[in-house]
Amino acid sequence: MRQILKIVTVFFSIMMPLTLMPGLTGCGKIIDSAGHKTSTAETPDLVVRGEFVSLRETQLMAPFVTEVVELVPEGTVASSGTLLARLSTGGRDQTLKEKQSDLESFSISVERDKALLGMARQVEEKSIELAALEHAKCLIEYERAIDGRDWLRLTEQEETYRAGKVRAEMLAKQFDASKKMAQKGFAARQELASHEKDLLVHKLTASFSLRLIDFVEHFADAREVFAAREALERASLASELASFTAPKNLADYQFSLNESQRRYEQSLLQANEIENELASLTIRAPADGLLLYGDTYDGSQLLKMRRGAQVYPGLTFLKIVDSEFCGVQFPLDQRDALLISSTTQLFYRPDALPELLFPCRFETKVPVALEIPQSKPDGRTQVVVKATIASYPANLMIGYSGTVFSGDYVADMLSRFRGKRKAVIGRRSLRRVVSTSGDVKPASASFIVGNLDGKLSEIAEEGQGVKAGDRIALLDCEELIQSAKDQEIELKKKNEEYQLQLQKNDIDSEKIRKSVEVKRGAYEVAKLKHAALLKRRSEDKIIDLQRSLEVLVARIALAEEKITHIAELRHKGLSSELEALQSQTELADLKKEHKITAYKLKTEESGPTKRSKKLSELEVRRAALDLEKAELQGSLDNLRNLMATRLLDAQIKRLEMNLASTREDIDSAAIKAPADGVVILNEFNKPGGGMGKAKVGDNIYSRIPFMQVADVGNLQIHCIVSEMDARFIKRGDEVKLLLKGNSSKKLRGWVDSVGIVATTEFRKRQDAVVAVIINLVSPVTGQIESDPALRPGSSCEVEFLLYDLSDALFLPFDGLLPTATASCVVTDTGKLQAVDLHFVDGLNGAAIAGGLSEGDEILLMEAAND
C-alpha cells in the first residue's frame, strides 16, 4: 500500500508538471524539476530492450498454392472489407467446370432413376395383376376339370340303356318264340341261332352301358385333372413369386435412385466448395489496419510478397496490423520477472527517436518463464511483457527497438545531472554519412513456375536474352501427349457410341411401337373372341337338330300309332306279341334319338358356360394388361434410351473438356517468358534433394519457382539500414554506390522506397533494421546510371548522406533528457527546459530548432556510479 501511494505521489508530482509545462511555458521555459529531485535518487528499477509492435495483428494465408494476380501497395490503410488482393484460380475454375459437368451427368441420372422408379412401380403392379389373373384362370380350369363330365355321352348311354330294356324284352320274346317254334319244327335252326345271338349281344351291350353310366357320372378325366392341378400350382407359385419380385425390383430401382441422388448431392457439395474456394481468392481485409506484406518462397528462401509471386497455405502472405493499438513488447529475464507488475510504471525510449519518451501501460505478462529459443547458453528463461502506448507519432515505425525503463524515469535521469558536467550551446557543422552493403537485384523480375510437376527436357541458358513469349523451358510431357491421344480415341469412340445409341433408339422405338401394336392386336382379338363366344350359335345345326327333332316326333307319333294299331290287331288276334314288342322297341329307339337330339339342341341353344365366359373375360383382361404393360415397358425403354443418350452427350462434353484441359497442360509444358529480359537461374531446393540451378533432367514441382526472367537493364539495390539512420532517409534521396573491389568508381543512385516497418531480431543484432531500395534511374533525366559490373546477385556499398548542416545549433546527446511530454535539457539551475529539435542522432547529438540560444549553459548527464 505504501508502495502504491509512493508511486501515485511520484506519478503526479512528475507527470502533472510535465504535462502542463509545454502548454503553460512553451519551449525554452524553465520546468520546475524540484519534484523530480526530491522523489528519488536511485537508478531505474529495470532497463531492458524492447520492440515497438502492433498488439493486434491478423495474418492471412492462401487456401492453396496459387499466384497473386493483384495486390494493393504495402502500407495501405485498409478498412474492414477492403479489397487487398486477388489470387489466381490455379486451375480451380477447370476443376469447377469438371464438377459442374459431373453434376449435369448426375442430375440426368437422378432424373432418369426417378422416372424409371415411377414407371417400374406401374410395371410391377401390372406384373402382379397378370400373375393373379393367371392364377384365377388356372383355378377355374382346375374346377372345370374336377367338375367336368361328358354329359352328351352320359345322356346317350342312359337313353341307350332305357331303350335297351325294351329291346331286351323284345329280343327275349323273339328268342323264346324261335325256340318254341324250333321245338315244334316250324322255325329254322338258323333263325334260332340268330335270335340267340342278338339276345346275348344286347345283354352285353346293356351291361356295358349300365357300367358306363356309373363310370361317366362319377369319374372326371384323371389326366385333365392332373394337368389342371399342375397348372394351378405353377400359377400359384408364379403369383407368389411376383409378390416378392416386385418389391425386390423396386428396391433395385430405389437403390439406383438413392445412389444417383447421393452422387449428385456429393458433387453439388464439392462444386459449392470449389465455388467457395474461388470466392476466397478475393482477399479482403478482415479488420481495419495497415497492410503489410508477408512471405513468398522462391524455391530456396522466403522472400517478401509481391505481385505475381506464389502463395502457399501455411505461409502468411499478408498481415493486417492495427496501427492504432500498438505498444512495446520486451523479454524479461526470469530473475527480473517479479519486478514488473500491472502497477509498474513503464517508459519506452526508441533508439530511432531518442528525443521521445513514451509512458506505457502494462498490458500482459506471461506468468511463466519460458526458455529463450536458440539462446546461448541453453536453458535461459524469460517472460515476455507487453505494454500499450496510448499515443505515438506516425514516424514511430512498427518494429523499432528501444529501451524500456521501469520506475520514475525522468526523476532517475534528472538525478544524474549533478552539475559536474556542463556544456555551452554553440554552433557547429553536423554531417553524417552512413554506408551499408546492398544486393543488386533486377527492378522487375518474374519468377518462372511450371503449372505441372515434371522433368525439364529443355531450359534456356543463364544470361540468355529472351523476348516475351519466347520458350525458356520445356517440361517432359510425353505422358500428357499420350494421355491426350488416349482421350482423343476415347472421345472418338464415345461419339461413335453416341451415334450408335441414336440408331439403337430409333430401332428400339420402332420395336416398341410394333410390340405395342401386336399387344393391341392381341387385345382386340381377345375382345372379339369373347364377343364371339358370347354370341356363338350354330344356326344350321340348330335348324338341323330342330328338323331332326320334328321328324323324330312324327316318327314317334307314327310308332305310337303303329303300336296302337298292332294292339288292336292283336286284340283281334291278327298280330303277335312279338310284333307289339318290336313296335315298342322301335318307339323306344325313336325316343332315345329324340332325347339325345333334344339334348344337343338345348346345348347348342344355351351357348357358352359361365366358366367359359369367365375364362374368356380373364383372357380379355390379360390381353389388356399385356398391352398396358407393353406400353409402360416401351415408355420405360424409350426413357432409358433417351437418358442414355443424354448421359453420353454429357460424357462427350466432359471428355472434350478434359481433352482441352490436357491440351492446355501440354501447351503449358512449354514455359514462355512473361516479359522481355534475361534468364537467371536461381538456386532452388530440388525435389531430388539438395540445392542448385535447374538443368535439363531435373524434376520441378509445380508452382515452385525455379528460374527468373529479369530486366537486367534496370537494376535496383536492396539494402537494410539501421533504424537510427532510417529516419534520415527518404524517397528520392541521392546515394553513392561503390562497387566492391573498385573503390574508385562510384555510381549514383536514388532512394526508391523505404520500408514502412522495421525488423527487430535481438538474437542477431541489438538495433532494428529497415529495408531500403535504391533505384538507378535518375529522377531528373530518367536515364539509368549503371555499370556492367553491377549484375543481379552481386553486391555493392551504398553510401547515404544522412544530414549535412554547416551551422547548426548543437546540443550534446548527454544534454538531452526526454520526458513524456517534451524533449528537455537541464538548465544550470537544475531545472528542466523544453527544447525544439531538428533531429537527434545518437552518435552526433541533436540540432536545436528552438528553445535554447547560443551561449546558454546546460548540465550534462553524468555516470550513475561515478
Next chain:
Amino acid sequence: MNRVLVFAVLALQAAILLAGCLGGGNASATGKAPDYHFVTETRQHRLDLRATLKSSDISEVGLKLGRGKIDWMAEEGSTVASGDVVVRVNMEPTRKRIRDREVNLAGELDRMYNLQQAGPAEIVALQKVLKEKRLDLQRAENDDWWLKHPKKDDEIWKIETDLQIASISFAHARKIFDLKKNVTERGFDSPFSLRIAEIELRSREIEHDYTSRLKKQLLEPPLPEETAKIEYQKQVASGEIWLAGNELLAASISTQIKSNNLEVILERIRSRLREDENTLQESVLKTPRAGIVIHPILWGHYRFVPGSDAWQGVSIVQVIGNGGYFLESLADEADANMLVEKASATIVFDGMPERSFTGEVTSISKAPRRIRGKQDSAVRFFPVTINVNASESLMVGSKATVSVILSEKHGVFVPRDALKTSNGKDEILLKTAFGVSAHQAEVEDFNHDWLIWKNAPVAEGTLLYP
C-alpha cells in the same frame, strides 16, 4: 640491574629471532611456508546446482485423434479456466471424410435394405423352382403309371365287351355257315348263299381276331424305350429336385453370408464414422483444468503456431496449474555420483535472493540427457529433481541455486595440501610455542579439498603446509 635488563631484552630478541627461524608463522610475514589455523568445528559438505522451477501439475492439450491445421490457439501466458477453449483445429479433411463415410453408410444401408428385399424374392424364386421340379417328378410318375395303364376303365370294358360280342358273332357265323353248308349240300340252297355265309364267317373271324388282339394288348407291357424314357425323366426330375434343394440351401446360406458381410461392412463404416466424429470433436480443444497456457517446444525450437499442421499424440499447448512445483537441474557426472536421493537442500531463487527455501533431492536420473549442441561432449549431464517446500505461488521457469547438503561432520578439518606423506605415513606439521613438531596423522576424507584429522593433539592450533 640495568645489565640484567639489557641481557633479558637481548635474550628475548634472540628467542624471537630463533622462533621466527624455526617456527611456522605466516609466510608473508616470515617468508617461510604458509600456515593454516584450525579449530574443531562442524562442517557441511554441500554441492551447489543451478536448477529451473517446473510445474508438477501440467495438463497436455493436443489431438488424441486425427490431424488438422491449427486455426487458433490461446495466447501463451493467458490464464484459462477449466473448460475454456484453448485450441481450434481446422479439420476440413476429417469433415469431408465424415461426409464421404455418411454417404457410404447410406449406400451400404440401402444395399442391406436391397438384400433384405432381394433375399426373400430369391428364396421364393428358388422355392418355386423346387416345387416345379417336384411337379415335374409327379408328372413323370403319373406318366409312368399311364404308360403302364394306358386304357381307362371304360375303354377296357368296351374292349372286353367288344371281344365277347365278337366271340358270340363269330360262333354264330360259324353256326350259320355250317347250317348253310348242310342245306346247300342237300340242294336246298344255292352255293351263292353258302358263299355269303362263308364271307360272313370270315368277317366275324377277323373281327374276333382283332378284338382278341386288342384284349391281348391290354396285358402287354409298355415298350422298353418308353419305360426307360419315363425312368430317365423321373431320375432327371429327382436330380433336379436335389439340385434345386441344394441351390435353395446355398442361396439361403449365401444370403445370410451376404447379410453378415454387409453387417460387418456397416459396422466397420459406423465404427470409422464414430472415430471420425470423435476426431472431429477434437477440432475444439478445451482445457481440462484452470491454469496458464504454454506453447511447448516440440523439437529444436519448433512449436505450433496458427497455420501449423498438428497431429495426434503431440501437445499443442500445455496448461500449467498451481498444483505443485519441483526443480530440475542437470548435474555433471561427478556431481551426480555424489548426490543421493532424499538429501536435503537449500534453495535460493534468482528472483527472490532474500529468501531461502528448503527441499530435498527426489530423483537422480539413471540416464544422461542429451543436451542440444553437446551431443558429442564427453561430459554427461544427469537430470536431478529436487522437491521444493513452498506454500506460495512461484513462477515456473524461475532459476534457482540449490545447495545440496551431502554430509555433515564434526572434527578438525585440514586442507589436503597440509598432509605430508613420507614412507607411507601421513604427517602434519604442527606449530607449537617451541617450534614445529611433526605429528603422525590419522585422517578421513571429507571432500575433494578437505580431510578430517582424527587424532589432532589439540582442538585448535596452527599447522604448516609442508
